[in-house]
Amino acid sequence: MATFMKMVANGDILSIALKKYKCFIPNGSILVSRDYSISAKNHENYDIIITGGGMVGTTLACALANNRKLECKKILLLESGRQFEYKFEEKYSNRVVALNQQTRTLFSSIGAWQHIKATRYCTVQKMQVWDACSDAMIVFNEDYLTKEIAYIVENDLLLHAVNKQLTDKENVNVIYNSKIENIKLPKTLEENAQIQLQDGTKYKAKLLIGADGVNSLVRQTMGTQYVKWDYNQMAIVATLKLSEPTENIVAWQRFLPAGPIALLPLTNCLSSLVWSLPTTEAKRLLKVSEEEFVDDINNALWKVYPKDGIVESGMRALQQLLEGLSLQTGVIKQLQPSVSAIIEGSRAAFPLQFGHSVSYVQTGTVLVGDAAHRVHPLAGQGVNLGFGDVTVLVQLLAEAVVNGAPLGDMTYLRKYETLRQRYNVPMMFTIDALHRLYKGTAAPIVLARSLGLQLTNAIPVIKKALIEHASGQIGNR
Amino acid sequence: MRTIKSLSLRPMSTGFTLRNRLSEQIQEITKCDPPKKPTVDPATVEHHSKLSNKWWNVNGELRALHALNPLRVQFVRDGLANVGFKVECPYLPLKGIKILDVGCGGGVLSEPLARIGADVTGIDASSELITAAKEHAALDPSLDGKLNYIETVIEDYAPDNKETFNVIVASEVIEHVNDKELFLKCCISTMKPGGSIFLTTLNKTLPSWLGGIIAAENVLKLVPKGTHDWNKFITPAEMQSLLETYGCKTKLIHGMFYNPLRNEWFWMTSTAINYALHAVKRKRQE
Ligand SMILES: Cc1cc2nc3c(=O)[nH]c(=O)nc-3n(C[C@H](O)[C@H](O)[C@H](O)COP(=O)(O)OP(=O)(O)OC[C@H]3O[C@@H](n4cnc5c(N)ncnc54)[C@H](O)[C@@H]3O)c2cc1C
Numbered sequence: 146m147a148t149f150m151k152m153v154a155n156g157d158i159l160s161i162a163l164k165k166y167k168c169f170i171p172n173g174s175i176l177v178s179r180d181y182s183i184s185a186k187n188h189e190n191y192d193i194i195i196t197g198g199g200m201v202g203t204t205l206a207c208a209l210a211n212n213r214k215l216e217c218k219k220i221l222l223l224e225s226g227r228q229f230e231y232k233f234e235e236k237y238s239n240r241v242v243a244l245n246q247q248t249r250t251l252f253s254s255i256g257a258w259q260h261i262k263a264t265r266y267c268t269v270q271k272m273q274v275w276d277a278c279s280d281a282m283i284v285f286n287e288d289y290l291t292k293e294i295a296y297i298v299e300n301d302l303l304l305h306a307v308n309k310q311l312t313d314k315e316n317v318n319v320i321y322n323s324k325i326e327n328i329k330l331p332k333t334l335e336e337n338a339q340i341q342l343q344d345g346t347k348y349k350a351k352l353l354i355g356a357d358g359v360n361s362l363v364r365q366t367m368g369t370q371y372v373k374w375d376y377n378q379m380a381i382v383a384t385l386k387l388s389e390p391t392e393n394i395v396a397w398q399r400f401l402p403a404g405p406i407a408l409l410p411l412t413n414c415l416s417s418l419v420w421s422l423p424t425t426e427a428k429r430l431l432k433v434s435e436e437e438f439v440d441d442i443n444n445a446l447w448k449v450y451p452k453d454g455i456v457e458s459g460m461r462a463l464q465q466l467l468e469g470l471s472l473q474t475g476v477i478k479q480l481q482p483s484v485s486a487i488i489e490g491s492r493a494a495f496p497l498q499f500g501h502s503v504s505y506v507q508t509g510t511v512l513v514g515d516a517a518h519r520v521h522p523l524a525g526q527g528v529n530l531g532f533g534d535v536t537v538l539v540q541l542l543a544e545a546v547v548n549g550a551p552l553g554d555m556t557y558l559r560k561y562e563t564l565r566q567r568y569n570v571p572m573m574f575t576i577d578a579l580h581r582l583y584k585g586t587a588a589p590i591v592l593a594r595s596l597g598l599q600l601t602n603a604i605p606v607i608k609k610a611l612i613e614h615a616s617g618q619i620g621n622r
Numbered sequence: 623m624r625t626i627k628s629l630s631l632r633p634m635s636t637g638f639t640l641r642n643r644l645s646e647q648i649q650e651i652t653k654c655d656p657p658k659k660p661t662v663d664p665a666t667v668e669h670h671s672k673l674s675n676k677w678w679n680v681n682g683e684l685r686a687l688h689a690l691n692p693l694r695v696q697f698v699r700d701g702l703a704n705v706g707f708k709v710e711c712p713y714l715p716l717k718g719i720k721i722l723d724v725g726c727g728g729g730v731l732s733e734p735l736a737r738i739g740a741d742v743t744g745i746d747a748s749s750e751l752i753t754a755a756k757e758h759a760a761l762d763p764s765l766d767g768k769l770n771y772i773e774t775v776i777e778d779y780a781p782d783n784k785e786t787f788n789v790i791v792a793s794e795v796i797e798h799v800n801d802k803e804l805f806l807k808c809c810i811s812t813m814k815p816g817g818s819i820f821l822t823t824l825n826k827t828l829p830s831w832l833g834g835i836i837a838a839e840n841v842l843k844l845v846p847k848g849t850h851d852w853n854k855f856i857t858p859a860e861m862q863s864l865l866e867t868y869g870c871k872t873k874l875i876h877g878m879f880y881n882p883l884r885n886e887w888f889w890m891t892s893t894a895i896n897y898a899l900h901a902v903k904r905k906r907q908e
Contacts, residue, residue, distance in 0.1 A: 214712045334680065547699065548691065549736070549738040550734060554680075556691075556692060
C-alpha cells in the first residue's frame with residue numbers, strides 16, 4: 146500500500162486514469178433548445194424539487210423533511226418509474242448493498258433503520274481480502290471483532306424502509322411516473338428552477354436537486370464537465386448457498402487476474418455474490434448452467450494461481466524489512482467458504498463504469514448520489530458515497546436556513562461540493578486504482594499489489610485509517 | 623500575511639456610473655445640510671449610491687460584504703442566545719425580535735435577518751439604495767411584511783422612535799461616520815432597555831492601516847483607492863467606552879479575518895483588523 150500511496154501522492158494514478166478518460170460537455174440544449182418561455186405564474190411552487198426517487202433521492206427527501214430547521218420547506222420528489230410496492234419474500238433479492246456505519250447512523254436518524262431491523266439484515270464484522278497470485282492478504286477488523294464494519298441490506302427493503310418514513314411527512318409530495326420534458330435552471334439567486342413534465346404540469350423551486358442517477362438529466366442540463374470511462378467489465382450478482390452453514394460474519398474478497406470476486410454474508414447459509422468480469426466472460430457466465438456457474442465460482446475462490454518468482458522474492462525481501470522494523474507480518478488466514486448452489490434465477494449482470502461530475506453545484510442546483518459520481522463496486526462504496534452526500538447537504542441547507550440565506554446560495558452549496566469532493570474523489574480514485582492494480586498478472590503489478598497488501602496489514606495505523614475511510618468516519622472533517 | 627486579509631466592505635467606486643447620475647448625486651449632496659446630519663459623510667453616501675445596481679451581485683464588487691453574512695447573522699443569533707433569548711421555532715430563530723439595521727444599504731444583512739423571523743427596519747441616507755433594497759426584497763415573497771426600508775438618517779429617525787427595538791445592528795457602517803458619539807447615542811436611544819446592539823467595523827491599528835488601506839486598496843486592489851479614511855476607524859476600547867457612556871455594557875468582542883482568495887470570513891481572537899462587538903443596554907434599575 147505504501148507504493149500505492151506514493152503513487153497517489155505523485156499524481157501517477159491520476160495520470161493513469163486521465164490517459165483513458167473521455168471528457169465531454171454534454172449538450173444540455175437538446176432539452177432546452179425549444180424556445181420555451183414559461184410565465185412563472187402557472188407554476189406550482191415548492192422550496193425544493195428532487196428529481197429521482199432512487200435510494201439516494203428518497204432518503205434525501207426524508208432527511209430534509211426530518212430536519213427541524215428544514216421542516217417548513219415544501220418538497221417535491223419526482224420519480225420517473227412506477228410507485229414501488231414492497232412485498233416481503235422469504236427469498237432474498239439479488240440486489241444488496243453494504244452499508245457503512247455513517248449510513249446506518251443516517252438511517253437511524255430518519256427512523257428507517259427500525260424497519261430494516263424488524264425485517265432482516267446481516268452484520269459484517271470482518272473483511273478478508275486476498276490475492277490470487279501471491280500470498281498477500283489483508284484482514285480488516287481482526288482485533289476488533291466486536292466492532293461492526295458494515296451491514297448487508299437488500300436494495301428493495303432499504304427503499305421500502307425509507308418510503309415508510311416518508312409517508313408521514315406532510316410537506317413532501319411524491320409524484321411517480323413523472324416524465325420530465327424540460328428543465329430550466331436559475332442563473333441568479335433571485336430566479337427559480339423550473340420544470341415541466343410531459344403532461345404539461347409545471348413546477349418551480351428555489352433549489353433543484355438532481356438525484357436522477359448515472360445518466361442524470363439535471364447534470365446534463367447543467368452542462369458540467371463529466372469524466373467517464375467504461376471498464377469493459379460487468380458485475381455478476383447472485384444469491385449463493387454455502388456448502389456448510391457457518392457463523393457468516395465475514396465479507397470475502399479475492400483479487401483475480403480478471404477482476405475481484407466478493408461474497409457478502411446474508412445468513413449462516415446464504416451469501417450474496419458480486420463478481421466483476423470482462424464483459425464477454427460475464428455474458429458467457431450468464432448463459433452457462435447453474436451447476437457450471439457454481440463450479441466457476443468455487444474455482445474463482447479456490448483456484449491456485451502460479452506464483453511468480455519475482456513476486457515471491459520481492460515479498461521475502463519485504464518480510465525481512467518489516468521484521469527488521471519489528472512490524473507484524475504474518476496473519477492467520479481464515480479459509481474462505483465454498484458454494485454448493487445458487488438460488489434459482491438470482492443471476493444477473495450490470496455494466497460497470499466510472500464517472501465523475503467535475504462540479505456538483507451551481508446557483509440553485511445541486512447533484513447527489515450516482516448523478517454526481519459512479520464508482521466500480523469492488524469496494525462496495527457506491528451508494529455510501531451518495532448517502533454521505535445526503536448527510537452533508539442536509540446539514541449545510543439547515544445552516545443556510547438559520548443564517549437567513551436562500552436555499553440556492555452558493556456559499557453553502559460550494560461548501561457541500563468541497564466537503565464531498567474532498568471525500569469522494571480520493572475514494573473514487575483509490576477504488577479505480579485498486580481496480581487497475583488488481584487487473585493484470587504481470588509480475589511488477591502483482592508485486593506492487595502484494596507489497597501494498599502486506600504493508601497495510603503490517604501497519605495497524607494505515608489499516609485503521611483505511612477502515613475508517615471505508616466506513617465513512619472521517620468523511621466530513 | 624495577515625494584513626492582506628483586512629478589507630473595507632463598502633468601496634467607493636466610480637468609473638461605472640453614468641455622468642448624469644453623478645451630477646444628480648452631487649446636486650443631492652449639496653442639497654443636504656451637513657450640520658443637520660452630522661453622522662453621515664456626504665461623500666460616502668454618494669459613492670455607495672453608485673453601487674446600488676451592483677449591490678446584489680454576490681460575485682461583484684460587494685462579494686466580501688455578502689460573504690460576511692454567515693458570520694454576522696450567527697453573531698446576532700448567538701449573541702441573543704447568550705443574553706437569554708429562547709428560540710421557539712427552529713427555522714425562525716429571530717421570531718418576535720424587532721431589529722433596526724442602521725446604514726442598511728441595499729439590504730444585504732436586513733434580508734437574512736428578516737428571513738429568519740425578525741421584523742426589520744432598515745434605514746439608509748441614500749434614496750437609491752433604499753429603492754434598490756425595496757426592489758430586491760420584493761423578489762422574495764417570504765419577506766412580505768417583514769421588512770421596512772426608510773430613507774433617513776439615525777439622528778432624524780431616533781427622536782420619534784425611542785425605545786422601540788430589541789436589537790440595533792450597524793454593520794460596516796461606523797467607520798464611515800463622522801460624529802461617532804452622536805451616532806451611537808441616537809442608535810442606543812431607539813433601543814429597549816435590555817436590548818442588544820451589534821456592531822462590526824475596522825480597528826484603528828497599524829495592521830488595519832497596512833491591511834485595510836495599503837494592501838486592500840493599493841496592492842491587492844480589492845477595493846478602489848480612497849475607500850477608507852484611517853482617521854475615522856475606531857478601536858474596540860474607544861467603542862466600548864462610548865457605549866458605556868450611553869448606558870451599554872459590552873458583552874463580547876470578536877476578531878474577524880477575510881480570505882480574499884476563497885472569499886470567506888473566519889472568526890479569530892485578534893481584533894487587530896476587523897472586529898464584531900455585542901453590547902447590551904442596561905435596564906433602568908441597574
Ligand atoms: C452490480 C452493482 C453492485 C453494486 N453494489 C453496491 C454495494 O455493494 N454497495 C454500494 O454502496 N453500492 C453498490 N452499487 C452502487 C449503487 O447501486 C448505486 O450507487 C446506487 O443505486 C445509487 O443510487 P441513486 O439513488 O443515486 O441512483 P439510482 O439508484 O440510479 O436512482 C435514480 C432514480 O432516478 C430515477 N430517474 C432517472 N432519471 C429521472 C428523471 N429524468 N426524472 C425522474 N426520475 C428519474 C430513476 O428511475 C431512479 O429511480 C452497486 C451497483 C451495481 C451496478
